[in-house]
Amino acid sequence: MYHYAVTEPRPRRCVLPFNAEAPQVADLRRAVRAELAAWGMLTLVDEAQLIVTELASNVIKHVGQGTAATLVLDADADQLRVELHDISHKEPQSLHPTSEEESGRGLQLLADLSTAWGTTRTAVGKAVWCELRIVRDESRRRIQRATVVMEAYGHTVGSPAARLTRCPVLEESVTSLILDLLHWLTAHGLDPDDILDRAQTHFESGLNAVG
Structure with missing residues (x-):
């Protein structure tokens, strides 16, 4: 209990x-x-x-x-x-x-x-x-969180963590991760376009706040 x-x-x-x-x-x-x-x-x-x-x-x-x-x-x-x-x-x-x-x-x-x-x-x-x-900069915290996720994802698909620091491999891994997420959204009956639009809106809002 x-x-x-x-x-x-x-x-x-x-x-x-x-x-x-x-x-x-x-x-x-x-x-x-x-x-x-x-x-x-x-x-x-x-x-x-x-x-x-x-x-x-x-x-x-x-x-x-x-x-x-x-x-x-x-x-x-x-x-x-x-x-x-x-x-x-x-x-x-x-x-x-x-x-x-x-x-x-x-x-x-x-x-x-x-x-x-x-x-x-x-x-x-x-x-x-x-x-x-406690990091006051939300953008920095999101980047740190994304880095951890990407390293974990690299282990899952068999890419050594050290290779993820190289831009071409990192870009390919990001693309694969986004593709996996799109499949996951569709499988759960969610609208990928709507999710992407909302994420883009939040991203642009954050950039405007920083600027």
């Missing part, structure tokens, strides 16, 4: 006890969105949700389904700190898997998204933590 959140006043701190079960991961994602929205930190929602999903999934897979755990969000004016406490002293899986390994991909994503991360031993187990810097 999903537990209620305890939110303390400034400095902002939210404590979310939960049981490590797949259905509760979605509950955690929703709780994180609601909390960050209340704190005026919507620009961090996507990254925070990805990190929370990875950390909670890691507990389910490597500590045990149904394990009692706690998610803690701490925020100040410059950064958001995400901590996930569990009852195991076992360190997270390797950050640098070989090409044959899949475990560790999520933690590599965590390292790419955060400015710092680590593991701290506690009296009953450990806490895996990471920090997200």
